[in-house]
Structure formats: structure tokens, C-alpha cells
Amino acid sequence: MTRVRSFAPVIGIEPCIVILGSMPGVASLEAVQYYAHPRNAFWPIMGELFGIDPAADYDSRIRQMQALPLILWDSLQACHRPGSLDSNIDHASAVANDFPWLLREFPDIRAICCNGATSEKYFRKLTLPLLPQPPRFELVRMPSTSPANAGMNFEQKLAAWRRLLDYIN
Numbered sequence: 138m139t140r141v142r143s144f145a146p147v148i149g150i151e152p153c154i155v156i157l158g159s160m161p162g163v164a165s166l167e168a169v170q171y172y173a174h175p176r177n178a179f180w181p182i183m184g185e186l187f188g189i190d191p192a193a194d195y196d197s198r199i200r201q202m203q204a205l206p207l208i209l210w211d212s213l214q215a216c217h218r219p220g221s222l223d224s225n226i227d228h229a230s231a232v233a234n235d236f237p238w239l240l241r242e243f244p245d246i247r248a249i250c251c252n253g254a255t256s257e258k259y260f261r262k263l264t265l266p267l268l269p270q271p272p273r274f275e276l277v278r279m280p281s282t283s284p285a286n287a288g289m290n291f292e293q294k295l296a297a298w299r300r301l302l303d304y305i306n
Contacts, residue, residue, distance in 0.1 A: 162221030233263035253281030
């Protein structure tokens with residue numbers, strides 16, 4: 138089974154929101170880019186919410202993201218997973234990213250927003266028990282921006298993701 142690793146976090150200015158995927162898919166891993174699949178709604182949603190140009194090259198999108206109070210990362214640091222589907226993650230191989238470090242470094246985090254159910258599941262299982270209770274942030278599950286989430290159209294996903302704006306001053 139293929140062992141995959143996530144990317145370093147993209148850290149914005151004075152972050153108050155963390156957006157978590159589960160683990161980058163094959164297209165993202167090959168491109169070494171967050172949300173590289175052309176049908177993933179993540180970058181168009183960031184465009185609508187924060188003015189990031191989804192048509193810009195990746196480095197430009199990342200620079201635009203770094204000018205916002207956001208952190209982009211994944212719940213998992215590594216796992217075994219054939220293909221891109223979250224359902225194919227070998228649960229026993231899942232290793233969380235270092236969120237105790239992240240939350241010490243950035244104490245003003247108000248919300249951790251999980252991009253889909255799998256991201257939330259692994260954060261709850263592998264990370265939440267390691268953090269002081271009750272947590273000082275709100276854990277929010279957002280609808281997955283993945284094209285595999287065909288149960289919602291773009292407008293429905295965007296409407297749900299607008300909740301991020303509630304956490305920004």
C-alpha cells in the first residue's frame with residue numbers, strides 16, 4: 138500500500154482560522170499543491186470568500202492565502218492510502234500532524250474548520266484527546282470541496298463555507 142505524506146502548513150498573518158483537509162489526493166501530491174484537482178471547489182470558494190484568484194498560478198494563490206488570517210493544513214501527516222479516496226485510508230497507519238505545536242505557536246486560533254467528514258474524524262480521534270479540554274477553539278465540519286462530494290453543488294458548498302467569515306474580526 139502506498140504511504141503518502143501531507144505538506145507543510147500554509148500560514149497566514151495573525152491566523153485565527155485553520156482549514157484542514159484530510160490528506161492530499163493523488164493530483165495534489167503529484168503537483169505538490171494543496172487542492173490541485175481541477176474540479177475541487179476549494180480555490181473557487183476561497184476566491185468568493187477572500188478574493189483569492191482561483192485562476193492565478195499556485196504560488197500566487199499561496200501568497201494571497203498568506204496575506205489572510207488563515208492556516209491551511211491537513212489532519213493527517215502521513216498514512217497508507219491507495220488512490221485519492223479518503224475511504225481508502227488505512228486507519229491503523231494514520232499519523233496526525235502536530236497540532237499541539239500549531240496551537241502553541243498561534244494561540245489566537247478561534248476555529249478549526251475541517252474540509253469534510255474524514256478530516257474531522259481524524260482530528261477528533263488522533264488530535265483532540267491530546268489538547269487541553271475544553272478546547273479554546275470551535276471545531277467545525279465544512280462540506281467537502283472535493284468533486285467526490287457530488288451531493289452538493291458549488292452554490293451550496295459556498296453558502297456553508299461562508300461560515301468562515303464569522304471567525305474573522
